[in-house]
Amino acid sequence: MRAVVYDSYASDNSRLAVRDVPDPKVGPGQVLVEVRAAGVNPVDWKVMTGGLDGMMDAVFPVVPGWDVAGVVRAVGPDTPEFAPGDEVMAYARKDVVGQGTFAEYVAVSAAHVARKPPALGWDQAGGLPLAGMTAQRCLDRMDAGPGDVLLVYGASGGVGGFAVQIGRDRGARVIGTASERNHGYLRELGAEPVAYGEGVEGRIRDLAPDGVTAVADFVGGQLDTTLAVLADGGRHVSITDNTVEQHGGHWIWVRPDGAKLAELAALTERGALAVEVAGTYPLEGVGDAFDASRAGHTRGKLVITP
Known part of the structure; x- marks a missing residue:
């Protein structure tokens, strides 16, 4: 699959590249999501600088990104909650920095996944979870x-x-x-x-x-x-x-939690919560998205659309 990667920490975008990497493995209790949209958050480029190295291990090359909205393409053993074809979203942070969401596919724990409301567009769904x-x-x-x-x-x-x-x-x-x-x-x-x-x-x-x-x-x-x-x-x-x-x-540090994300999905369904999207970028534009995020003047969410 194609993914954005960096091979070492850096204070700028110089280590970012788009290249082919192995498809994610899908373990017990996980779903494989084909990524349609992935929100950009300041933590993504802060992790790239090594800012969380004292807190979280990293396995290089790192694929950045912790937000995802997409379509389930496969499920791991004993994962009855979801099936191929389901439209979902998730805050997909893992315990180790490595396999993120700025890619064509990502494996996510089913416990962290919620169903995407039909009325919520892909870009909006991709920008909702972490923030x-x-x-x-x-x-x-x-x-x-x-x-x-x-x-x-x-x-x-x-x-x-x-x-x-x-x-x-x-x-x-x-x-x-x-x-x-x-x-x-x-x-x-x-x-x-x-x-x-x-x-x-x-x-x-x-x-x-x-x-x-x-x-x-x-x-x-x-x-x-x-x-x-x-x-x-x-x-x-x-x-x-x-x-x-x-x-x-x-x-405050937010935790991945599919049930809590489903509560937000319910708010969007009844019109109580809207997702403002400031801009969308392809995989090749992740550096530009990081620059916009660093500038700190964005209204709403920046979203990667593989």
């Missing part, structure tokens, strides 16, 4: 819902946009930080937009004089502002800053 489940886990950890004033940093990004929509669906009032060019988009999602940068604490206080009760940080470097605007008894999480744990917060 959507990250937002979901953050709100689950804070038990955010009715009566909460939820502050989302980076609300127009891939994870942030999902957090806004999930928070609104759960009955929270949502305030979101973003550049002014994305304020209209945030209003469409149901958030009250706030410009980030100098003076953001005051702008948040103008909207929530009594403080916010829940904070989801998808940007990093926001702890001082969080502590300044958090109401007594408020909860906060971050996906980028583990120092929040020293101040009563939680550092």
